[in-house]
Amino acid sequence: MTHRLETFFKPKSIAVVGASANTTKIGNATLKNILISDYDCEVYPINPKEKQILGEKCYKKLTDVPNDIDLVLVSVPAKIVPQIMRDCVQKKVKNVIIISSGFSEAGNHELEDELKSIIEKTDMNVLGPNVMGYKNSADGLDASFVYGKARKGDLSLISQSGALGIGMIYLANNEFVGISKIIGVGNKLDIDDDDLIDYFAQDPDTKVIGLYIEAVKDGRKFMNSIKRCKKPVLVVKAGISEAGARATASHTGSMAGSDKIYGAAIKQAGGIRCRDVVELFDMARALAGQPPARGNRIGIVTNGGGLGILLTDACVENGLTVPKLSKTTYKKIDKILPDLIKPNNPVDIVGDAGFYRYEAATRALLEDSNIDGVIVASVHGGYARPQEFTGAILKMIRERKLHEEYKKPILATWVGGKEFEDLVWDLKSAGVPIYPSAWRTARSMMGLYLEGQRLKREKKKGN
């Protein structure tokens, strides 16, 4: 069965109400974004005063458009929006995005209630008001007013904050986290987080779901949508502190609710809570690029003893373990280390470690059935070129495709400077998650472990 939001995300015809020739207007930016999309659809600008905008024939009213309209974007002053919505009902429009602001978030609850009563008895899908729209990178459609193009990929993002959502597009590009869809939810008059989670759960172009939320309207529905979802769901919940909750109320007009209750409920539903958007992208990179960890036993390879200890501390603080090496693994690694050095976990392959020591130690850990995930770390220590470290990781990623026992996640950490940065770029663009901090690496490994646990529970339920 087709999901009710299918035509919302993949419309064959779009009207922009409030389309404008004035380049400072949101209605201009919105129309332009649709036109420059690499996406095939009919586009109808609506503006009572214009005959043509950006080369497209303009209609005075929605009801003047001679054909069916799958999606309407509304960018007119708040007080006119009810009339537009009545036109939508008359025209039997299925999907509407109300970009306009000036509703409950500004204290105008009555105006928002009026919209609600207009759509009440229809099966219209309405996003917003007070919303950026969405960018569907998977299909090439930009149905938003914000500029910037998100790279195509596996992560679908739901943001209650428009501006932060936009910033996240750029952050995603920078971190080489490809985006499938990114969408703002605004005041949630109709389409709510749980509807979007349900849609992305069945969307073949989405592998990981991320949310930035300040408040949810119906906690049970929200948690149930996460519970139903068979993909990892990452949640940033803002408004934890009292001062933050106060700001939340003024930002989207919603109450933040108790932080502890949210935390416990998200966890119980099988979602992963992230401290901020950086962590969300860190975990998304790991979940999109690496297999989940089947258990919490982590092996660490490092050319710097100190970094190994920091990684170990961070792993343990996040519910992972760094077990002693098995006899077999000890022997394998002992062979490749200098005489004075004895293997341990973290495996300190010491400062002069080059390509081969990285490769052999990582392989030994991948082959060890007592290890569920491997972190490979490098400090810009001065003997081997950083490229030997990244080269060894890429080799292991290639080998992993051939060996069943290697199907464990590999994450990387680095401490260094410029020379490293270019290599980090290479690794990221090859889909290998690498982080400049022990803490961020350990948190991402924790994310892979939690996903492994979720899959186990799901399998159990399935039997």
Add this chain to the structure above:
Amino acid sequence: MTHRLETFFKPKSIAVVGASANTTKIGNATLKNILISDYDCEVYPINPKEKQILGEKCYKKLTDVPNDIDLVLVSVPAKIVPQIMRDCVQKKVKNVIIISSGFSEAGNHELEDELKSIIEKTDMNVLGPNVMGYKNSADGLDASFVYGKARKGDLSLISQSGALGIGMIYLANNEFVGISKIIGVGNKLDIDDDDLIDYFAQDPDTKVIGLYIEAVKDGRKFMNSIKRCKKPVLVVKAGISEAGARATASHTGSMAGSDKIYGAAIKQAGGIRCRDVVELFDMARALAGQPPARGNRIGIVTNGGGLGILLTDACVENGLTVPKLSKTTYKKIDKILPDLIKPNNPVDIVGDAGFYRYEAATRALLEDSNIDGVIVASVHGGYARPQEFTGAILKMIRERKLHEEYKKPILATWVGGKEFEDLVWDLKSAGVPIYPSAWRTARSMMGLYLEGQRLKREKKKGN
């Protein structure tokens, strides 16, 4: 009075025992680093088999050198080190760095004890064994075997881990944190962390002190040196978890001790504990570049409501407050905001905020006597160019120099991509701390608040 380590860091003559013509040897790299230093001193390679190394006349033994030697660097196999140390005693050398490893960290406690007994009745200053040496960027001398040049600046770093210390040099360059001195302490046969803290405390080229420690030999001496120090001391303590402590033991042969006890003691001594080296550099940037915060009341300016809430949460979680605006400040900011938007703290200057709104809102917070520090935040939201955000910050930094009431720290946060990165680079190189994460910004502001509290206590003691 001159500190006993003054000639250790500023020697007029240096001998390298184990100097080598073989470019794969540490004794080669060490000699080369001294020779390429922008520093004026006599250099004596010591090697029984060579007549000349890297163009310098070579001596068979230390005792053959006709002149006084201020500093000896030792890079020979461990078993020969005792004889070299006896030569040092005979030659009345004041300062020795034992780079060689193979002592207590490898289980050879007897050999290390032998060294101890040789230097026992002398006033020799001995660093190591198992150590990288130091880089004194303030004076231009590199007395270490590791490559890489640290930019000159205000931070002096003490690292128990050699490799991590090296990585930190590159990290520092990348973050535009200038280094005064960076030094490894290794097995701490003689020179210990507290000696170095005491030295840096009186060193006019050091403004902030940072330590990476795994264990300290004498907890009371260590804590007292922090207590005595009238500069901010940042401490990364590794080996928190049981597995981490196990790795610590094998890394430097020392016991990690109880984490909680360390944490409480560092705090009580007035030091600031950092979770990892990234946080250490984050705080060092803030402490070196910004005035301390006189209180914990923070004002936040943002073009993205969500980011403001995340920042507020992070501030509150770290002991700061985000108070409501005073009437005067409210009025000032109300004037510059669009009609629908009302001022709050965090001050949401909304998505289309350009240079002027950033400038005016930041100034209003700087002028407010209820605010002790300001965070200015930007999401790559799409209306104003990021340069308007960074330009406004730089203007406020310039104005701060002229107004007494403006003498409050300003930190910045951004969420965005490539276009931002170049501007971030500009800000960092101008000494303005900017972070790509709400959490990191709040932690650094906490560091400035803790430093403000320390200065208050000091002033009180002085009265």
